[in-house]
Amino acid sequence: AQSVTQLDSHVSVSEGTPVLLRCNYSSSYSPSLFWYVQHPNKGLQLLLKYTSAATLVKGINGFEAEFKKSETSFHLTKPSAHMSDAAEYFCVVSFSGSARQLTFGSGTQLTVLP
Amino acid sequence: KAGVTQTPRYLIKTRGQQVTLSCSPISGHRSVSWYQQTPGQGLQFLFEYFSETQRNKGNFPGRFSGRQFSNSRSEMNVSTLELGDSALYLCASSSRTGGGETQYFGPGTRLLVL
Numbered sequence: 001a002q003s004v005t006q007l008d009s010h011v012s013v014s015e016g017t018p019v020l021l022r023c024n025y026s027s028s029y030s031p032s033l034f035w036y037v038q039h040p041n042k043g044l045q046l047l048l049k050y051t052s053a054a055t056l057v058k059g060i061n062g063f064e065a066e067f068k069k070s071e072t073s074f075h076l077t078k079p080s081a082h083m084s085d086a087a088e089y090f091c092v093v094s095f096s097g098s099a100r101q102l103t104f105g106s107g108t109q110l111t112v113l114p
Numbered sequence: 115k116a117g118v119t120q121t122p123r124y125l126i127k128t129r130g131q132q133v134t135l136s137c138s139p140i141s142g143h144r145s146v147s148w149y150q151q152t153p154g155q156g157l158q159f160l161f162e163y164f165s166e167t168q169r170n171k172g173n174f175p176g177r178f179s180g181r182q183f184s185n186s187r188s189e190m191n192v193s194t195l196e197l198g199d200s201a202l203y204l205c206a207s208s209s210r211t212g213g214g215e216t217q218y219f220g221p222g223t224r225l226l227v228l
Contacts, residue, residue: 036219043118043204044219090157101147101170102217104157 004093006105019078023091032094039087086112118220132193139207146188151202
């Protein structure tokens with residue numbers, strides 16, 4: 001079965017400290033991978049996507065993610081958290097060979113403490 | 115370019131009624147996908163339209179339907195509303211670039227069924 005799992009439902013960090021949001025997927029072949037962010041009462045904004053060109057993907061607002069096929073992981077990181085990073089983050093996978101039908105993880109709520 | 119727009123942004127209906135939601139994709143995008151977001155089930159794929167044809171459908175009852183017009187605008191309809199249909203409904207349009215296909219989301223329509 002194909003699935004995507006976000007390992008933490010809530011992550012809390014202090015402003016200026018690193019952020020790590022974990023994501024694992026299960027698939028019989030290499031899927032397309034994305035991270036989206038959702039601020040309260042807003043739609044989803046694309047942070048970054050894995051296109052198979054490079055295993056380390058850089059996104060907007062200082063976020064990056066590393067695709068590790070051997071670990072079937074696509075963890076999201078940021079060296080230094082900012083208050084404005086507080087939001088819900090979704091690891092998203094396309095298993096259908098098309099990015100038009102996405103499967104979402106359950107989300108990780110990131111809290112940034114002053 | 116203007117982003118994906120959805121109307122209305124908020125809607126209150128009663129059980130048994132029907133509702134129609136509208137989505138205007140980014141100019142030039144021909145694919146439109148719909149998702150339902152609820153606290154209990156998270157984000158789930160409803161269906162996807164391309165060139166006025168439904169290409170993919172998620173696991174939702176037949177009460178949920180959609181269509182796409184020749185200008186790529188899309189509507190989704192929910193008939194015989196149930197309390198459980200209360201959700202944020204997100205529309206996304208997609209484009210294909212050298213880096214693959216990416217979905218861009220609208221702000222959503224928040225539906226409350228009483």
